[in-house]
Amino acid sequence: MSLDEIKQGLRAFAAGRAAGVSPLYEHLAERAAEDDEVAGLLTPGADPALLLAAAHRLIQADPVHPLSRYYPSLSGFDGVDGGTWPTFREFLLERADRVRALVSTREIVSNEVRRATGLYPAVGMAAKAAGGKVGLLEVGCGAGLLLGLDRFGYRYQCAGGEQITAGPAKTPVGLHCALDLGEGAKLPKMAKKVAVGARVGLDRAPIDATDEEELAWLEACVWADQLDRIRLLRVAATAQRKDPPELVAGDGVDDLEATASRIPAELPLVVLTCRALGHLGPGRAEDFVATLGKLAAERPLWWVSDEPYEVALSQVLPLRDELAFWGEAGSCTLGLVRWQDGVPDAAALAHTAKYGDRMTWLAH
Known part of the structure; x- marks a missing residue:
């Protein structure tokens, strides 16, 4: 990949992912796309967001x-002005070696805690059908924060104006979500609580959130002007x-069966995948879905997926092309699948927003 392609990636990031969402990151990515030295800090093929995460x-x-002063995550309150880019540029180039080290060894990791608002109703439905405690297994878990959704x-x-509440009354993690109804839909019956007997996460590079350096990188991956996301993460x-x-x-495929065996066999299994x-x-x-089918032959199993339709649910619920458009806006389709006599029974429950x-x- 040439420098021109790196710069084009930064322009696309500014115009697509950051526009209208983060004025700070939109501005910085736009200017970086016009600066050979700053753009050159990115490793070819790297996510443009890595440059901003490294700076953060x-x-x-x-x-x-x-x-x-320009980073709300550090109590900065200055909006984008004429000094933002020069200060940012000087800061990065003075630390060029450290930036390159981060960009070449790290990747963007998202443990978006509020995404539990989508997973919870489906997990509750699975737990109700299971009739007791379930074992949670999240594939692609990162730091495993979503495994605490109960x-x-x-x-x-x-x-x-109606509100639906669920989960324990006293908890440090309180999540809010606007709930709309699609055509012909009725409000879901939300489980008041979910009993979890075991929780295991599988990831090619799991993150130890008790390590302050690892947690700091997780925070750095959150955009600096999205304070609520950082607060919930912490x-x-x-x-x-x-x-x-x-x-x-x-x-996530080759080691799925072995990881599932770590959950006691008497517990029905709820497998989570979230983006x-x-x-x-x-x-x-x-291959992932085929492996789930094998596991479902051994014990009751539900798959809860918050993924683009064409990536996940289309494997077991085909010919629902109207669901495929949502991923373009960062939204996904919430799916719930159970295998009955070797045959997957799947439902598209909801569309979920990016955050x-x-x-x-x-x-x-």
Whole structure:
């Protein structure tokens, strides 16, 4: 990949992912795309967001630098102005070796805690059908924060002012989500609580959120002007330390059966994937679903997926092309699948927003 292609990636990031979402990151990516030295800090093929995450991590480590004035995550309150780019550019180029080290050894990791608002209703439905405690297994778990979804409190704000609450009344992690109804849909019956008997995460590079350096990188991957996301990440990570899940390093397909065996055989299994299957590689989603089918022959199993339709649910619920358009806006389709006598029984439950703050429940 040439420098021109790196710069084009930065322009696409600014115009697509950051536009209208993060004025700071949109501005910085636009200017970086016109600067050979700054753009050249990116490794060919790297996600453009890595440059901004690296900068975020380095300013975390040097919060007295004038650049911090533009970072709300560091209590900065200056909006984008004529000094933003020059200060940013100077800061990065003075630390060029450290930036290159981060960009070449790290990757963008998203443990978006609020995405539990989409997973929870489906997990509740699975747990109700199971009739007791379930074992949670998340594939592509990162730091495994979503494995604590039964310990979070939920408030779903419905049209007309109605609210649906779920989860424990006293919890440090409180999540809010706007809940709309699709055509012909009715409000879901939300489980008040979910009983979890075991929780295990599988990831090719699991993250130890008790390690402050690893947690700091997770925070650095969150955009610096999205304070609520950072707050929820930190609160959930702190809460997790009281009873951490078991995290296993391995492949999401090849090591799935062995990882599932770590959950007691008497527990029905609920497998979670949240925007993870696309990272398995071409054709691997089919192998993943086939492996779930094998596991379902051994014990009751439900698959809860918050993924683009064409990546995940299309494997077991074909010919629903109307669901495929949602991923373009960062939204995904919430699916619930159970295998009956070797045959998957699948339902598309909802569309979920990129950061879990909105969900559209579907008729099914």
